[in-house]
Amino acid sequence: MKRTIFSNQLLPWLLLAPQLAITFIFFLWPAGQAVRQSFLREDAFGINSSFVGLTNFRALLSSPEYMNSLQVTAVFAVSVTIMSMGVALLLAIAVDRMLKSARVYTTLLVWPYAVAPAVAGILWWFIFNPTIGVMPYVLDVVGYDWNHISSKTDAMLLVVIASAWKQISYNFLFFVAGLQAIPASMREAAAIDGAGPVRRFFDITFPLLSPTTFFLLVVNIVYAMFDTFGVIDATTEGGPAQATNIMVYKVYFDGFIGQNIGSSAAQSVILMLLVISLTVIQFRWVEKKVEY
Amino acid sequence: MIENRPGLNAMAHLVLILGVVVVGLPLWVAFVASTHTATDFMSGTVPMWPGPHLVENYSLMLERGVSTSGTPPVARMMLNSLIMALLIACGKIAISITSAFAIVYFRFPLRGLAFWCIFVTLMLPVEVRIVPTFQVVAGLGLLNSYAGLSVPLIASATATFLFRQVFLTMPDELVEAARIDGAGPMKFFRDILLPLSRTNMAALFVILFIYGWNQYLWPLLVTTDSQYYTIVAGIKRMADAVDGLPQWHLVMATAVLAMLPPVAVVIGMQRLFVKGLVETEK
Amino acid sequence: MASITLENVGKVYPGGTRAVGDVSIDIADGELIVLVGPSGCGKSTLLRMVAGLESITEGEVRIGDRIVNRVEPADRDIAMVFQNYALYPHMSVRQNLAYGLKNRGTPRSEIKRRVDEAAEILQIGPFLDRKPRALSGGQRQRVAMGRAIVREPAAFLFDEPLSNLDAKLRVAMRLEIKQLQKRLRTTSLYVTHDQLEAMTLADRLVVLNGGRVEQIGTALEVYRRPASVFVAGFIGSPAMNLLDARALPHLPGSAHAGTIGIRPEDLTVTPDGPIEFSVTAVEELGAQRLVHGLANGEAMTITQPSDATLSDNMRLSFDRGNLHLFNRETGRRID
Numbered sequence: 001m002k003r004t005i006f007s008n009q010l011l012p013w014l015l016l017a018p019q020l021a022i023t024f025i026f027f028l029w030p031a032g033q034a035v036r037q038s039f040l041r042e043d044a045f046g047i048n049s050s051f052v053g054l055t056n057f058r059a060l061l062s063s064p065e066y067m068n069s070l071q072v073t074a075v076f077a078v079s080v081t082i083m084s085m086g087v088a089l090l091l092a093i094a095v096d097r098m099l100k101s102a103r104v105y106t107t108l109l110v111w112p113y114a115v116a117p118a119v120a121g122i123l124w125w126f127i128f129n130p131t132i133g134v135m136p137y138v139l140d141v142v143g144y145d146w147n148h149i150s151s152k153t154d155a156m157l158l159v160v161i162a163s164a165w166k167q168i169s170y171n172f173l174f175f176v177a178g179l180q181a182i183p184a185s186m187r188e189a190a191a192i193d194g195a196g197p198v199r200r201f202f203d204i205t206f207p208l209l210s211p212t213t214f215f216l217l218v219v220n221i222v223y224a225m226f227d228t229f230g231v232i233d234a235t236t237e238g239g240p241a242q243a244t245n246i247m248v249y250k251v252y253f254d255g256f257i258g259q260n261i262g263s264s265a266a267q268s269v270i271l272m273l274l275v276i277s278l279t280v281i282q283f284r285w286v287e288k289k290v291e292y
Numbered sequence: 293m294i295e296n297r298p299g300l301n302a303m304a305h306l307v308l309i310l311g312v313v314v315v316g317l318p319l320w321v322a323f324v325a326s327t328h329t330a331t332d333f334m335s336g337t338v339p340m341w342p343g344p345h346l347v348e349n350y351s352l353m354l355e356r357g358v359s360t361s362g363t364p365p366v367a368r369m370m371l372n373s374l375i376m377a378l379l380i381a382c383g384k385i386a387i388s389i390t391s392a393f394a395i396v397y398f399r400f401p402l403r404g405l406a407f408w409c410i411f412v413t414l415m416l417p418v419e420v421r422i423v424p425t426f427q428v429v430a431g432l433g434l435l436n437s438y439a440g441l442s443v444p445l446i447a448s449a450t451a452t453f454l455f456r457q458v459f460l461t462m463p464d465e466l467v468e469a470a471r472i473d474g475a476g477p478m479k480f481f482r483d484i485l486l487p488l489s490r491t492n493m494a495a496l497f498v499i500l501f502i503y504g505w506n507q508y509l510w511p512l513l514v515t516t517d518s519q520y521y522t523i524v525a526g527i528k529r530m531a532d533a534v535d536g537l538p539q540w541h542l543v544m545a546t547a548v549l550a551m552l553p554p555v556a557v558v559i560g561m562q563r564l565f566v567k568g569l570v571e572t573e574k
Numbered sequence: 575m576a577s578i579t580l581e582n583v584g585k586v587y588p589g590g591t592r593a594v595g596d597v598s599i600d601i602a603d604g605e606l607i608v609l610v611g612p613s614g615c616g617k618s619t620l621l622r623m624v625a626g627l628e629s630i631t632e633g634e635v636r637i638g639d640r641i642v643n644r645v646e647p648a649d650r651d652i653a654m655v656f657q658n659y660a661l662y663p664h665m666s667v668r669q670n671l672a673y674g675l676k677n678r679g680t681p682r683s684e685i686k687r688r689v690d691e692a693a694e695i696l697q698i699g700p701f702l703d704r705k706p707r708a709l710s711g712g713q714r715q716r717v718a719m720g721r722a723i724v725r726e727p728a729a730f731l732f733d734e735p736l737s738n739l740d741a742k743l744r745v746a747m748r749l750e751i752k753q754l755q756k757r758l759r760t761t762s763l764y765v766t767h768d769q770l771e772a773m774t775l776a777d778r779l780v781v782l783n784g785g786r787v788e789q790i791g792t793a794l795e796v797y798r799r800p801a802s803v804f805v806a807g808f809i810g811s812p813a814m815n816l817l818d819a820r821a822l823p824h825l826p827g828s829a830h831a832g833t834i835g836i837r838p839e840d841l842t843v844t845p846d847g848p849i850e851f852s853v854t855a856v857e858e859l860g861a862q863r864l865v866h867g868l869a870n871g872e873a874m875t876i877t878q879p880s881d882a883t884l885s886d887n888m889r890l891s892f893d894r895g896n897l898h899l900f901n902r903e904t905g906r907r908i909d
Binding site: 002003004005006008009011012013015016018019020022023024025026027028029030031033034037087090091093094095097098101105106107108109110111112113114115116117118119120122123124125126127129132134165168169170173174177197226229230233234248251252255256261264265268271272275276279 | 297300301303304305307308311312315316317318319321322325340386387388390391393394395396397398399400403406409410412413414415416417419420421422423424425426427428429432443444446447452460464467468471476477478480502505506507508509512513524525527528531540543544547550551554555557558559562565566569570
């Protein structure tokens with residue numbers, strides 16, 4: 001809170017006007033429309049619509065396809081989060097031991113942040129391409145017949161790898177920052193108390209890193225749920241047989257390709273509730289920090 | 293580091309080198325592929341080293357593109373991406389910094405409500421309200437325009453919060469001294485606040501440029517005229533089109549070109565990039 | 575140049591908290607007035623009300639003949655030196671000094687003349703093209719003063735300008751400010767919590783407590799005739815001995831008084847003095863020493879030359895004229 005403030009009354013509104021206008025026109029109004037549409041059903045020609053209450057939601061929740069999408073989203077988000085955070089933590093711990101070479105390694109590890117999810121998808125789609133890709137060729141040697149076009153598991157693995165790959169750099173940077181924020185004296189004290197490197201990690205470093213870990217957990221789940229649209233659309237398009245049809249992709253597909261506005265809007269509303277709860281979690285607990 | 297254990301150090305290096313290789317693999321494969329011809333992939337073995345067709349493939353893509361895919365030359369798409377990224381980055385910074393200024397340095401009725409309106413945008417990513425937002429933009433006649441590509445994306449709670457944080461940490465005495473020195477609100481904003489926020493703006497610009505350049509879903513929806521295609525959205529159209537006739541070398545050349553500007557920004561401005569990344573998460 | 579008048583000035587915050595009440599001060603043209611008091615006594619608030627940085631909710635502030643209650647800070651013809659200097663970090667020293675003049679549309683040649691003159695007076699010429707962060711604390715302090723001087727305002731307002739400096743520099747700058755103010759003869763209002771700084775600088779000082787004026791007077795007046803128990807305890811180092819009158823019934827005049835005060839230097843050691851004093855601790859100051867002890871169970875301090883011989887139990891006497899008596903209910907001085 002500032003002690004000294006300007007007394008103008010009109011000026012602040014002028015300063016806020018662009019932001020508020022855009023927020024209202026492109027955020028609040030469409031969100032309101034989504035809520036409204038979720039209670040309506042359009043006729044086959046999209047001319048008339050009638051109020052149907054919670055019918056759209058009921059239809060969704062009893063639809064095996066939507067249940068499948070929920071499950072796929074959960075599996076996908078958890079896998080991406082674990083894989084990307086695990087690799088990033090390992091790399092961060094390794095870089096934390098480095099003195100001179102830390103900067104070089106960091107540069108070589110952070111660049112994927114700049115790669116668009118869609119491009120990441122294309123790259124891995126190519127690497128795993130069953131006929132000309134590098135990986136199926138390698139996997140064939142160990143006797144695994146990779147085919148993400150027909151195999152549900154392979155398709156899921158592909159999108160998880162592509163999504164996790166892109167997110168490693170982000171997690172890496174935050175883990176490195178978190179590790180550097182731990183006072184050296186703590187680890188020195190533990191070393192004097194006779195704890196070896198592995199023990200020190202589990203007794204001292206990892207617990208002290210928990211605020212970073214928790215924060216990244218939320219960020220990664222949000223990333224996997226909402227920012228990976230490009231990965232899916234550029235590769236599997238939700239297939240095969242709905243195996244990678246995550247919720248944001250289904251909203252788009254049902255709304256634009258399937259032209260089922262009511263159902264798409266209901267899905268939007270459910271997603272909104274999800275983002276709101278994730279944001280609340282982030283602000284409630286991350287602000288307070290899981291700390292000692 | 294507490295004790296010197298050569299074994300552990302060697303292991304750390306090994307982990308890092310492996311990490312660098314795995315992280316870099318897609319880029320290498322893409323680059324290699326972009327230097328070969330279509331027939332090189334048909335032989336059954338995948339080339340692992342660059343071929344001789346680099347200049348040929350890249351100049352073909354930049355100047356002409358793949359006409360069967362309905363996409364314009366890559367140079368054109370890169371220009372569109374650049375315009376979109378710059379509009380988004382500059383637009384976000386401009387409207388966020390003025391909003392933060394209004395919220396921090398003024399007291400007016402409904403200030404709390406204005407703050408919440410901005411805050412709520414955090415919870416409404418475009419993917420969630422995709423259909424109605426598209427309808428609004430279509431209704432405003434903004435399809436196939438740079439405004440349609442950028443304006444709906446430039447409201448940002450994150451950037452506003454960042455500047456709010458920056459302003460809150462500036463000493464009160466600075467604005468008091470400026471007032472005694474005869475500076476009104478806009479003069480204070482221009483002469484004191486803007487210059488003092490320069491590095492924050494630069495750091496934010498790096499993050500937002502990448503954000504803007506990498507937009508995918510939105511450009512895919514609002515552009516049907518190929519003259520407005522952006523490279524990230526265009527690459528998918530291209531990959532779709534070449535599925536029948538595998539021209540992966542050209543798709544990979546496009547992918548490399550699509551990665552080049554944002555990756556160059558991250559590596560060239562690593563310090564600002566890290567600062568921006570950490571600050572926007574506060 | 576102008577006089578400053580505060581008439582029944584008060585400040586009540588929107589929540590109802592009172593910060594300042596019923597303050598009336600007449601500051602003559604060219605006078606240096608110091609507002610002194612403990613933290614939270616309202617001295618900074620009062621200064622900021624004169625500056626226009628806080629609204630005035632009661633009373634009237636006049637600079638010269640003009641009522642300035644509703645005048646913007648920039649139009650009050652004042653300049654202010656802040657505790658943390660508040661220099662613009664991205665501007666060079668020269669730009670810092672010139673900013674206020676530029677905003678007022680002062681011609682460029684005039685700005686240059688005034689900046690150079692101020693730099694000359696304050697000996698900051700060599701730093702004019704540096705940024706504030708490249709300067710030491712003392713140099714920054716000078717630049718902050720320079721920013722006030724170039725404006726040639728009707729009044730200087732100082733808000734604890736020396737408290738960010740180390741002790742030695744503080745004493746040196748104190749003297750410089752005094753000399754500068756005498757030379758420029760600019761009416762000045764100076765806020766500090768340091769009573770020594772207040773005494774040494776002030777033409778007159780205003781002792782504030784709980785948002786109200788306890789006493790206004792020259793350093794000697796305030797020291798010799800403190801108007802209240804609070805002033806008696808706050809001004810002077812070592813502090814005046816303040817004794818409960820009931821504990822010393824044999825002292826003259828104690829019947830009406832709640833508190834009796836006597837300064838440590840006004841107590842002398844004599845073999846047949848009326849006060850019995852048992853020593854508990856001695857602090858060596860070099861030229862003299864402070865002797866702490868108990869008299870009738872009350873803590874008491876006296877000053878003694880450093881070559882005086884001390885014993886554990888001594889008797890003290892005093893001159894009745896040196897006693898300060900304060901009213902039991904109001905705490906005000908009884909004459």
